[in-house]
Amino acid sequence: xxxxxxxxxxxxxxxxxxxxxxxxxxxxxxxxxxxxxxxxxxxxxxxxxxxxxxxxxxxxxxxxxxxxxxxxxxxxxxxxxxxxxxxxxxxxxxxxxxxxxxxxxxxxxxxxxxxxxxxxxxxxxxxxxxxxxxxxxxxxxxxxxxxxxxxxxxxxxxxxxxxxxx
Numbered sequence: 001x002x003x004x005x006x007x008x009x010x011x012x013x014x015x016x017x018x019x020x021x022x023x024x025x026x027x028x029x030x031x032x033x034x035x036x037x038x039x040x041x042x043x044x045x046x047x048x049x050x051x052x053x054x055x056x057x058x059x060x061x062x063x064x065x066x067x068x069x070x071x072x073x074x075x076x077x078x079x080x081x082x083x084x085x086x087x088x089x090x091x092x093x094x095x096x097x098x099x100x101x102x103x104x105x106x107x108x109x110x111x112x113x114x115x116x117x118x119x120x121x122x123x124x125x126x127x128x129x130x131x132x133x134x135x136x137x138x139x140x141x142x143x144x145x146x147x148x149x150x151x152x153x154x155x156x157x158x159x160x161x162x163x164x165x166x
Contacts, residue, residue: 013158031140100159111148
């Protein structure tokens, strides 16, 4: 067990990624699952069928949710591996570096798409048939996407620290 790893810059960065990842997960899941957008998108509606080309696909939000869950789990595995294996120099560090670069790239895409999707949903001016406004949680979607982009920056910083340690 290598608990000294937590004192390194990359160890502290990985802990920060996990803490921020938990926050991103909570905000992202709330903004996706508590929004009426999912219910409306899957509802057979003539107006929605006509607008399909202007409406962002629900798969964008599902991709976002999948990415934040996958990379939180992989980050937990990465830090546990760092403690248990002792992440010495060499190939293991290079694999860890590659993982952080890949995670940064995919999370940047996910966060950007999520913000773009929220922007397009906001333009649609949606309401229920009885005139009640929809709860779209656009502000929460913007916040979740922004936090994901900040997490991307953190992944890049940790990758730099890992590269310097190699």
